Each structure stands twice: as C-alpha cells, then as structure tokens.
Amino acid sequence: xxxxxxxxxxxxxxxxxxxxxxxxxxxxxxxxxxxxxxxxxxxxxxxxxxxxxxxxxxxxxxxxxxxxxxxxxxxxxxxxxxxxxxxxxxxxxxxxxxxxxxxxxxxxxxxxxxxxxxxxxx
Numbered sequence: 001x002x003x004x005x006x007x008x009x010x011x012x013x014x015x016x017x018x019x020x021x022x023x024x025x026x027x028x029x030x031x032x033x034x035x036x037x038x039x040x041x042x043x044x045x046x047x048x049x050x051x052x053x054x055x056x057x058x059x060x061x062x063x064x065x066x067x068x069x070x071x072x073x074x075x076x077x078x079x080x081x082x083x084x085x086x087x088x089x090x091x092x093x094x095x096x097x098x099x100x101x102x103x104x105x106x107x108x109x110x111x112x113x114x115x116x117x118x119x120x121x122x
Contacts, residue, residue: 009088016087020080027076031069034106038065041113061112068105075102 010017038061045058075098086092 010084013087016092017084020083020087024076024080027072027079031072031076034072034109035066035069037109037113038062038069041065041116045116057112057116061109061116064105064109064112068102068109071105072102 042058042062045055079095079098082095083092
C-alpha cells in the first residue's frame, strides 16, 4: 500500500519559500561578515598600537559590529517567519524598517572604521 501524500500550505508556494530561505541565509552570511569586521578592526589596532587612537574607540567599533551582527540575525530570523506566513496568506509586504535600521547601523560602523583607518594612516 502506498501512503497518500498530503499537500501542505507551504507546498503551494514552493518557489517563494525557497527564495525566502535563500534571502535568510544571505542575511546570516552578512551577519557573520559584519561581526568579522569588528574583530578585524580590533586585531588591526592591537598590531598597530603605536598610533594614539584610543582603545575605547576601537572597543566601540568592535561592540557596534557585534551588535549589528546580532541584530541582523535576530531581525532576519523574525522576518523569515513573518514572510513565510505572509507568502502562505498572500499578504506579503517588504520589510523597509529592517532594511533602514540595519543600513543605518552599518553606516555608523563603517564611518567609525573609516575614521579609525584614516587616523592610523595619517
């Protein structure tokens, strides 16, 4: 006897769910890269400690990078499940607040990194 396969709610929109999953995984890779930036900055500062940039600034850059990485993981996970539900209900809306928040946070981190980088070079 063959088991009868049951069609699930998710199977109606397979392509959309797969795209949602790929987007989520891209956010996770982004979070890893953001966090890596913080560790890179701290390591560069330790190796070039002859420059007079304060350790507090470097710690802030590292902490903001880790915060940005954690925020990316948390918000992208929440967004993933919200989008899956919206896909099934056919009520999908883009997540503008998430994009704006993470973009602003990354701009702050990268600006701080730029200031640090140019201060070390000059």
